[in-house]
Amino acid sequence: MLIALREVQIPLLAVMLLGACAAKSWRALRSRSVAAGLGSRSVSASMGPTGLFSLRMRRPAMVVMFVTELSLGLGLIGTAGRIGGAATNLPATVVRAGTALFFLVAVGALNEVRQRRPDSGCGCFGELSDTPVGLRTIARSGLLCASAVATIGLPPLRMPSSPAEAELWLAVLAFELALIAFLSPELGEILVRLGYSEPCELRRLPLSRTMSALHASAQWRKYESQVAAATPADLWREGCWRFAVYPGIVRGRRVDIVFAIYLQARRPAVRAAVIDADTDEVLAPVGTLESAVI
Amino acid sequence: MLYTVTGRILDVSPHILVLHTDRGEQRFPLTAAAQAWRGGSISPAALRQGDHAVVRRKLPGGPVVDRIWAQVGRVTGTIIERAGPASLLVDEGPAKGRRIVMIGPEATGRIQVRFPRLAPGYLIDVIGLKHDGFLQALIPATSQPPYRAGHQPAPPMVSGHVPDPVNGTAVWHEPGEEPEDLLGLAYPALDPETSCERGAASAPAAGSGDQHAVDPHTTGPGCVRLPYLSVGSLLRLRNDCTERTRLLPVTSCGATARLFCDRCVTCGTSRKGRIADLTMAAFVELGGALEVGCFNATMTIGG
Numbered sequence: 350m351l352i353a354l355r356e357v358q359i360p361l362l363a364v365m366l367l368g369a370c371a372a373k374s375w376r377a378l379r380s381r382s383v384a385a386g387l388g389s390r391s392v393s394a395s396m397g398p399t400g401l402f403s404l405r406m407r408r409p410a411m412v413v414m415f416v417t418e419l420s421l422g423l424g425l426i427g428t429a430g431r432i433g434g435a436a437t438n439l440p441a442t443v444v445r446a447g448t449a450l451f452f453l454v455a456v457g458a459l460n461e462v463r464q465r466r467p468d469s470g471c472g473c474f475g476e477l478s479d480t481p482v483g484l485r486t487i488a489r490s491g492l493l494c495a496s497a498v499a500t501i502g503l504p505p506l507r508m509p510s511s512p513a514e515a516e517l518w519l520a521v522l523a524f525e526l527a528l529i530a531f532l533s534p535e536l537g538e539i540l541v542r543l544g545y546s547e548p549c550e551l552r553r554l555p556l557s558r559t560m561s562a563l564h565a566s567a568q569w570r571k572y573e574s575q576v577a578a579a580t581p582a583d584l585w586r587e588g589c590w591r592f593a594v595y596p597g598i599v600r601g602r603r604v605d606i607v608f609a610i611y612l613q614a615r616r617p618a619v620r621a622a623v624i625d626a627d628t629d630e631v632l633a634p635v636g637t638l639e640s641a642v643i
Numbered sequence: 644m645l646y647t648v649t650g651r652i653l654d655v656s657p658h659i660l661v662l663h664t665d666r667g668e669q670r671f672p673l674t675a676a677a678q679a680w681r682g683g684s685i686s687p688a689a690l691r692q693g694d695h696a697v698v699r700r701k702l703p704g705g706p707v708v709d710r711i712w713a714q715v716g717r718v719t720g721t722i723i724e725r726a727g728p729a730s731l732l733v734d735e736g737p738a739k740g741r742r743i744v745m746i747g748p749e750a751t752g753r754i755q756v757r758f759p760r761l762a763p764g765y766l767i768d769v770i771g772l773k774h775d776g777f778l779q780a781l782i783p784a785t786s787q788p789p790y791r792a793g794h795q796p797a798p799p800m801v802s803g804h805v806p807d808p809v810n811g812t813a814v815w816h817e818p819g820e821e822p823e824d825l826l827g828l829a830y831p832a833l834d835p836e837t838s839c840e841r842g843a844a845s846a847p848a849a850g851s852g853d854q855h856a857v858d859p860h861t862t863g864p865g866c867v868r869l870p871y872l873s874v875g876s877l878l879r880l881r882n883d884c885t886e887r888t889r890l891l892p893v894t895s896c897g898a899t900a901r902l903f904c905d906r907c908v909t910c911g912t913s914r915k916g917r918i919a920d921l922t923m924a925a926f927v928e929l930g931g932a933l934e935v936g937c938f939n940a941t942m943t944i945g946g
Contacts, residue, residue, distance in 0.1 A: 476797075541800065542800075545800055545802065546802070547801075548801050548802075548803060548804050548805050548868075548870075549804075550804060550805040550870030550871060551801070551805060551864070551868060551870065551871065553835060553836070553871075554836070555836060556836040556837065559836075584837045584873075585834070585837060585873035585874070585875060585876070586834035586836075586837060586838075586871050586872060586873045587872060587873070587876055587944075587945070588805075588870040588871065588872070588944060589870075591834075591836075591837075
């Protein structure tokens, strides 16, 4: 049991470290804030311990942290087998001791962030880590530090020798993952993002998609013969709807044919109304706009 | 307009103000308690002929005036150049261009308390006296955000629909190309496909200072989630401090307001973020004091 517990730590620690690198890279790619390293609040909220440094030093500190995590993550994987195993124990021991030291320093740094910048997140997993540092985050670093200590002196990793041993490994892994999830404020953020659907009022949909949807609609086919211009005379948006006005002529009267297109990517609702261009009298409403959410 | 009159001062005495407005020459009796602002509180009689004035009536539609602001101006944007201790070049966004701000020694302390980083790349929002070609900054209109321009915090995610009404800060801007007596507002979230972002994207790049200039259309939605609207959309805006409400049209692009994640503390502390950038006439019409710079506001889409 104890051996199984020790053996699952290496892949777990490697995944945590490389995952943190990937999340930080993603954030750096998404916003130029990290690259600029100019100390914006948005950055400092998620850059965690690097926020303790002066503005000038934040970017180098962030780069050092990224490189350290990447090196340790790759090092843990590289030395997990026979290369760093029992025969030549030194590389594995150095990497694992380095990992333990890294998480020990993280415990101290996070505690400092909690005291000095209580509004800052830990930045461990990029923009997912905007929640202010709490005891849970510090405890997670402490747990990972203990995990790294437990791997020092471990022989090379091997496949489980029996189904019972594999089940034990999986059970230990599941328990530890659950414990880490409990200690991770990022989990709530991930769940929110997975279930998040942008409100239609905030949806950015290209105008070409709206016009394509309009031209494919039954309402367009119904009024197409009355439309007197190839392009709309006016186009505007109100929350979830985009409106297009075309000049037209109906039985000799100048009219405005107003189309309302709901802002969704597939099969949007399209409604139309015909309005006298001179008197603004509604001549032919088709459907109603009462249900329009604006 | 019920409360507001704009025009050029033709003559002023302790009891009468004569303005040249778009209706021609108009005379307004002044109350004994009438206050005037021209770089600071002064007696109405101390106003100067030729000054541009925004005037607030005591009662809606009535002839009597109780507040006058003369030559008041405002610059809101990103500092892109600093020449010496007192001269700044400020980028107000693609729609408004660049302005020169001079900070006199009498105002330096007051402004630097609220704007400690008067350096390129940081935001500024100051109120002062308009002169030919520059603004003499006298009053900080807000506290400087702690981040550089364009690095404002992301807004919280919204599930379902965007809240309606929305609370936040309402500010004002100078007319620029708009008519001086226009009642309307610059809205921070115009539809990027049909409104100002479309024009901004195709605008040619400007010259010096560009490394610090920030196009607010490219920096995210700001710290308030507002539904996309278009020029001409109607909004019902309420001044929470005076409890005065008006139905106002969106008249221009207010993307620069997205850069500021600040709060207004005119009456209590508002929610973070600017929801409307009003014309001067609309700001005064809703009971705002131009030298204060903001009021706590509630906005309902569609009225």
